[in-house]
Amino acid sequence: MITEKTITDFIYREADLLDTMQWQAWLDLFHPEGRYWMPLEWQQQDPVLQPSLMYEDLLLLKVRVERLAGERTFSQKPKSRCHHLLQAPLIVTCEPAAGMFKARTSYIYTETRGDVLERFSGWASHDLVQVGDALKIRLKRVDLVNFDAPFGNIQLFM
Amino acid sequence: MDRYRNNAFALGELVRDAEVHRDVYVDPEIFDLEMEHLFPNSWIYVGHASQLAKPGDFITANIGRQPVLASRHTDGSIHVFYNRCPHKGVKIASEPCGNTGKFFRCPYHAWSFKTDGSLLAIPLKKGYEGTGFGDARANEGLSRVRNVVVHRDFIFAQLNDNGVSFENYFGESLSTIDNMVDRSPEGKLAVVAAPIRYMHTCNWKMLVENQTDTCHPMVAHESSAGTAVKVWKREQGDSTETPMAVQLYGPFMSPYEFYEQSGIRIWPNGHGHTGVANSIHSNYSDIEGYLGQMVAAYGETRAHEILGEVRHNTVYFPNIMVKGAVQILRNFIPVAVDKTLVESWVYRLVGAPDKLYERALMYNRFINAPTSIVGHDDLEMYERAQEGLKSNGNQWVNLQRLHEAGEQADVTAVINGTSERQMRNQFHAWAKFMTIDMDKRVEAAE
Numbered sequence: 001m002i003t004e005k006t007i008t009d010f011i012y013r014e015a016d017l018l019d020t021m022q023w024q025a026w027l028d029l030f031h032p033e034g035r036y037w038m039p040l041e042w043q044q045q046d047p048v049l050q051p052s053l054m055y056e057d058l059l060l061l062k063v064r065v066e067r068l069a070g071e072r073t074f075s076q077k078p079k080s081r082c083h084h085l086l087q088a089p090l091i092v093t094c095e096p097a098a099g100m101f102k103a104r105t106s107y108i109y110t111e112t113r114g115d116v117l118e119r120f121s122g123w124a125s126h127d128l129v130q131v132g133d134a135l136k137i138r139l140k141r142v143d144l145v146n147f148d149a150p151f152g153n154i155q156l157f158m
Numbered sequence: 159m160d161r162y163r164n165n166a167f168a169l170g171e172l173v174r175d176a177e178v179h180r181d182v183y184v185d186p187e188i189f190d191l192e193m194e195h196l197f198p199n200s201w202i203y204v205g206h207a208s209q210l211a212k213p214g215d216f217i218t219a220n221i222g223r224q225p226v227l228a229s230r231h232t233d234g235s236i237h238v239f240y241n242r243c244p245h246k247g248v249k250i251a252s253e254p255c256g257n258t259g260k261f262f263r264c265p266y267h268a269w270s271f272k273t274d275g276s277l278l279a280i281p282l283k284k285g286y287e288g289t290g291f292g293d294a295r296a297n298e299g300l301s302r303v304r305n306v307v308v309h310r311d312f313i314f315a316q317l318n319d320n321g322v323s324f325e326n327y328f329g330e331s332l333s334t335i336d337n338m339v340d341r342s343p344e345g346k347l348a349v350v351a352a353p354i355r356y357m358h359t360c361n362w363k364m365l366v367e368n369q370t371d372t373c374h375p376m377v378a379h380e381s382s383a384g385t386a387v388k389v390w391k392r393e394q395g396d397s398t399e400t401p402m403a404v405q406l407y408g409p410f411m412s413p414y415e416f417y418e419q420s421g422i423r424i425w426p427n428g429h430g431h432t433g434v435a436n437s438i439h440s441n442y443s444d445i446e447g448y449l450g451q452m453v454a455a456y457g458e459t460r461a462h463e464i465l466g467e468v469r470h471n472t473v474y475f476p477n478i479m480v481k482g483a484v485q486i487l488r489n490f491i492p493v494a495v496d497k498t499l500v501e502s503w504v505y506r507l508v509g510a511p512d513k514l515y516e517r518a519l520m521y522n523r524f525i526n527a528p529t530s531i532v533g534h535d536d537l538e539m540y541e542r543a544q545e546g547l548k549s550n551g552n553q554w555v556n557l558q559r560l561h562e563a564g565e566q567a568d569v570t571a572v573i574n575g576t577s578e579r580q581m582r583n584q585f586h587a588w589a590k591f592m593t594i595d596m597d598k599r600v601e602a603a604e
Binding site for chain 1: 351352353354355356357358359378380381382384385386388389390393401403407499500501504512515516519520522523527528529531533534535537538539542
């Protein structure tokens with residue numbers, strides 16, 4: 001039975017997998033039709049006909065993960081590391097009967113590489129579905145508070 | 159130390175036939191001179207007329223480091239001003255775009271200006287009576303940029319009054335913008351969203367050079383495009399249809415021979431483009447309904463002629479790149495000698511299927527975003543160059559690939575697509591527009 005605690009535990013575990021760079025285990029959290037979305041507009045509705053920073057399916061996420069380990073991935077020499085500081089997730093929907101689970105989590109995200117450290121603030125919205133006994137990500141939406149600012153490289157996942 | 163100020167000779171020495179001195183990328187004085195000479199002497203992209211659809215609409219931009227403001231006046235005309243109140247210098251508009259209504263109003267002392275820039279009103283005007291204010295510079299209203307040309311809705315401005323005319327400056331290179339506009343069945347483009355912005359810690363010229371650098375994709379982008387191709391091969395299973403994403407990434411891995419035959423065209427004044435015969439944009443899937451719309455609008459022959467022109471990157475010297483076949487414009491905005499803000503705009507082809515806009519947006523976020531893996535590959539190279547050029551071991555950057563003795567500048571030519579001649583073309587224009595007003599200024603000072 002999926003409870004609110006199951007959802008929060010899932011979100012904490014996801015952040016931990018990213019922080020410990022267990023990329024494959026992170027990808028395994030996604031539903032085959034899952035998406036990772038970083039909008040470029042305030043309260044954006046459409047990921048396809050409005051510009052986004054990222055809107056990627058599992059194939060594209062696999063490309064990213066595989067690229068991170070590539071022998072000729074020079075932007076990862078030296079490698080990036082990341083740190084997620086999460087507020088307790090706000091459960092938006094927890095309806096086991098309908099198979100709908102949604103949460104919104106405020107975060108501070110740090111990405112560092114070499115001597116450079118960048119910090120970002122925003123909200124992660126998880127749209128989860130039940131597959132067997134487990135939850136899978138149908139949509140992870142990452143809204144930066146300053147989505148419209150010009151950033152340098154963001155190479156890992158918020 | 160002023161090594162280069164008012165020294166056209168020293169500046170000219172930085173650009174050799176097939177080499178440039180590293181100072182053009184790393185010396186802050188050179189950057190200052192670019193802002194004082196090169197940018198004011200050139201025609202700079204300000205924005206798109208669709209962003210100024212209604213009277214009172216405005217956009218803000220930078221020409222070099224100069225903040226400007228463009229507005230649509232009540233009579234429909236477009237004006238460009240320096241974005242400062244003639245009173246105390248406060249910026250009149252601080253947002254990227256908006257509508258000001260019937261007039262601009264300075265937030266500090268409520269001086270107001272018509273949308274053609276002329277002074278409308280000053281509170282407590284009697285305080286200026288008998289002061290000779292009628293002759294003051296401030297009485298003229300917002301300082302206007304006089305040289306503004308709107309070419310098929312693309313707004314360009316030149317700050318210096320006695321520069322090269324728009325037509326002479328761009329010449330035939332405007333054909334890329336024309337082709338991009340013609341790709342709309344209604345002959346019209348529209349900006350409907352903000353650009354993707356990406357901060358680069360490198361000199362702006364590195365980005366511009368990279369637009370026609372056809373010997374780097376298969377090397378620098380092996381990590382991104384190469385991995386995309388590899389993962390797709392492994393994962394595709396029985397799928398016979400290549401996803402749009404893979405169609406966009408894949409051609410980056412084309413071999414040298416592909417780029418060699420596709421060709422480069424150079425034009426006078428530093429403009430030029432890759433992808434003459436064909437390009438990495440040639441083999442995208444047809445989008446249902448689009449060809450029919452184009453044929454209905456232009457006729458069979460003309461429609462095929464428009465769509466058959468699939469130029470890769472067109473550099474409009476000094477600092478924009480236009481990709482007609484994917485409806486993208488990248489603006490390389492200089493911030494400091496080692497800092498460049500890149501704003502990548504997507505235009506919607508008015509009247510064309512949504513799918514074309516979807517593809518252009520996808521391309522833009524794949525290639526031009528701070529979250530783009532192709533962008534990560536490139537920025538890494540620029541940053542390393544910005545660092546490496548500090549080395550005194552060799553102070554010259556080599557641009558010699560396919561250089562020929564007696565190569566002429568300011569000509570139109572189609573050449574081998576792996577030539578670095580377009581980069582040489584840019585630096586010839588760079589030296590010209592850096593110094594074109596310099597000798598005059600020295601004479602005036604004497």
